[in-house]
Amino acid sequence: MTQYLEATGGVPGYVTTSQTMYELxxxxxxxxxxxxxxxxxxxxxxxxxxRHGLIGEFWRPGK
Amino acid sequence: MTxxxxxVRAQIYRLLVNGxxxxxxxxxxxxxxWDPDEVAAALRRxxxxxxxxxxxxxxxxxxxxxxxxxETAHSSSVGDRSWFANCAWxxxxxxxxxxxxxxxxxxxxxxxxxxxxxxxxxxxxxxxxRRFWExxxxx
Numbered sequence: 001m002t003q004y005l006e007a008t009g010g011v012p013g014y015v016t017t018s019q020t021m022y023e024l025x026x027x028x029x030x031x032x033x034x035x036x037x038x039x040x041x042x043x044x045x046x047x048x049x050x051r052h053g054l055i056g057e058f059w060r061p062g063k
Numbered sequence: 064m065t066x067x068x069x070x071v072r073a074q075i076y077r078l079l080v081n082g083x084x085x086x087x088x089x090x091x092x093x094x095x096x097w098d099p100d101e102v103a104a105a106l107r108r109x110x111x112x113x114x115x116x117x118x119x120x121x122x123x124x125x126x127x128x129x130x131x132x133x134e135t136a137h138s139s140s141v142g143d144r145s146w147f148a149n150c151a152w153x154x155x156x157x158x159x160x161x162x163x164x165x166x167x168x169x170x171x172x173x174x175x176x177x178x179x180x181x182x183x184x185x186x187x188x189x190x191x192x193r194r195f196w197e198x199x200x201x202x
Contacts, residue, residue, distance in 0.1 A: 013189040018155060018173050019180045025156035026178075029129055033076035033160070035069045039114075045192070062193035 014058040024052045064114065070095075071105040072114055072127075079130040080161070082144065086132050087123040129153035129160070137168045151186060 027048055031037045040048065042061040049059040064072070074095055078086045088103035103122045110117040116126040124132035131137070131147040139146050139157035141164035148154035151168035158164050158175045166173045174181050 013187055014191075016186050016188065017180075017183050018151075018186055019183045021152045021186055022155040022159055022173075022175060022180045023178070025129070025152070025159035029156050029160055032128070033073065033080065035073035037072075038064075049192070058188070058191045060191075060193060 014054075014056075016054065020052055020054070024049070024054065027051070064109070064112065065105075067101070068105045068108055068114075071097075071102055072109055075115060075124055075127045076130070079124075079127055079132065079146065082146075084132075084134075085123065086127075087121070129156035137166075139166045140164050152188070155180065 039045075045061045046059065049055065071091060074091055075086055078090065078094060083090065088099045088106055091097065091106075092099040092102045106115070106117060106122050106124070109115045115124055115128075117123060118125040118133065126132065126149050129148055129152075131149045131153070133147065135147045135149065137148040137150055137154045139148055139154045139161065141158065141161045144161070146157050146161075148157055148166070148168075151166075151171070154166035154168055155173065155175070158166055163176050164174075166175065171184065173184070
């Protein structure tokens with residue numbers, strides 16, 4: 001990862017796995033195509049991320 | 064969102080899910096018998112509220128997450144159906160919505176079967192959640 005960041009000039013960001021992102025998506029995008037869909041409020045979003053082990057400043061939504 | 068804006072947003076998704084590769088005010092209006100100018104105004108509101116993203120200075124849908132309205136290096140396929148995605152995460156997310164299949168990001172591919180992603184790669188996310196919409200193209 002260190003070599004990757006040096007090569008791409010990227011910021012540290014957050015490292016997770018494709019399995020975690022898929023599982024997060026089953027909830028994060030649930031109902032997204034429906035007419036009645038509304039975005040989660042920040043507290044709901046943070047709780048959703050936490051259910052998938054995604055915690056910390058990186059996963060804290062803006063207010 | 065107004066009731067009409069909700070209808071427009073849902074129709075964007077219907078068209079993208081059904082394989083449309085160019086979704087804008089005219090194709091949306093034609094698909095439902097709406098007034099193109101009213102649709103264009105709804106698209107601008109949806110864009111400003113971050114419900115979708117329009118291509119800059121146009122009324123063409125760029126992103127209706129996780130779907131992309133433009134060709135990208137990220138895609139998903141289920142059987143003989145395929146879609147462009149906005150990023151690697153969204154390529155996986157399309158499968159979460161559409162069912163088991165293949166997600167691709169550049170030269171990398173994942174197979175999803177019964178909720179299991181193979182291979183289970185490391186994914187590096189650069190942009191924190193609170194900054195997703197600061198530069199949605201980069202995100």
